[in-house]
Each structure stands twice: as C-alpha cells, then as structure tokens.
Amino acid sequence: MNVDKILAISGKPGLYELKIQTRTGFVAESLLDGKKVTVGLRNNVSLLSEISMYSVSGEKPLSEVMRSIAKKENEGPALSPKSDNAELLSYFGEVFPDFDQDRVYPSDIKKVLSWYNILQAKGMVSKEEPVAAEAPKAEEAAVVEEKPVKAKKAKTEETAEAPKPKAKTKKKE
Template sequence: MGIEKILAISGKPGLFELKLQTRTGFVAESLIDGKKITVGLRSNVSLLSEISVYTYDGEIRLSEVLRAIAEKEDNGPALSHKEDNAKLESYFREAVPEFDEDRVYASDIKKILNWYNMLQAKGLVSKEAEATATAEATTEEVKAEE
C-alpha cells in the first residue's frame, strides 16, 4: 500500500504527498489539485502510515483498515463520507467488524472513508497490496536470518 509518504495536515483540506524535507519543514503536494505547499515544523501533521484505529483488542493500522475497505468494495470506491452517521457506522462495521464504537467516532469514520476515496481514485490502495508487502517482509526476514 502506497501511503508511507501521504500526510494529513491539520487545517488543510485533503491529503498531501511528502515531496521534500527542508531545514524549516517540508514541501508537500496536494492529492486534490497537485499544488505544492511548504509546511513548517510547527504544523500539526500526521503520516497516514502511523495512524491506527481502536478495536476491542487494541489497535489496527490505518493501512489494514483501508485494505479491508478495498476488499469489501473489490478495489472500487467506498460509500460517500457525506452519508448519515448511522449508515456510515453500519458500513464501517461491515468492513472492520472489530472497531470500538465507543472510541471511534462518526467523524473518524467520515475522515477514513473520505481518505480512502481520495487514495483509491489515485490508485494508492488495493486489496492485494498488503499481502505483497507482507510476503516481501517475510522474505527479507528469512534472508536476514541466514
């Protein structure tokens, strides 16, 4: 899954791809319109690869949630994030049955579905990507042990 360099920047709509790191911050490109912006070190920035979703057993990575949605939709677009909260929670429960509804709010689900649809439109999420990455990691671990 290609979300290692995808950022969510507080106060800015959409998602951004990390392009270049500088002394005072970094340069990011919007996935929506392709415009480049500079972001200072004081900005609240989250790497999508570092985000997790609460479950009853602990947490699961956002990449696994996105893959589960991709599997449910057969790599197609997800339900719109503009649907009503009950419909969104029901949809999210189908994709991620173990999510903790006491700690994952409707606003979180809206954000995840919006991100999924943006990433899916750019071809950055798929149901097969996680299996390939896992196989490559296992192969590298075996080589390291030899």
C-alpha cells in the same frame, strides 16, 4: 497499499504526498489538486502509516482498515462520507467489525472514508498485503545496525593500545 509518504495536515483539506524534506519543514503535494505547499515544523502533521484505529482487542493500523475497505469494494470507491451517521456506522461495522464503538466516532469514519476515496481516485489502494516489501527492510536494518557496532569496537581497541600524540602548538615570538 503504500502510505509511508502520505500525510494528513491539520487545517488543510485532503491528503498530501511528501516530496522533499527541508531544514525548516518539508514540501508536500496535494493529492486533490496537485498543488505543492510548504509546511513548517510547527504544523500538526500525521503520516497515515502512523495512524491506528481503536478496536475492541487493541489498535489496528489504518492501512489494514483501508485494505479491508478495498477488499469489500473490490478496489472501487467506498461509501460517501456525507452519508448519515447510522449508515456510516453500519458500513464501517461490515468493513471493520471489531472497531470500538465507544472511541471511534462518526467523524473519524467520515475522515477514513474520505481519505480512502482520495487514495482510490489516485490508484493507490490495493487489497493485497505488502509482504515482500517489508522483509528486505528488516534485513537492511539489521545490517545497518551491525556496521556501527564493529566500527566502535575497532576504535576502542586502537585507542587502548596506542594513545594518540598531542598536537604541538607553536609559540608566537
């Protein structure tokens, strides 16, 4: 499940897919109805890949919680978020037994189930872990970090050996 470009925008229902970043914000497409909206930098926007849920042992990324829902439901739709709170808590306890019941509220569970159902309807949920996709990114990041370091060393050696001559200015007559 790849939620790197999926957004939750406060004040707007549903989820959005990031399409284009602009100088003043970005353009996102609604996963509910396909309409494109422009979002300014002042709006409160959260990437789903950055959201975690409280557990007794720490925090668990939302993508892992959704993956466990997909495993339980065999990639089918989850429990309706409109169910009563007791049913939501027992269902979420089956899916994520380690969740912190003091800090995870029924409203949070409703939101997670709603988001899962939106992603499931679009075919964006998976019970497999994305292992192969993460390994090349780590290697690419290491390569990118090495290039600027070499370039900086080369520049400092050149400048230490031979200083650049100053540009001559012409006097006006």
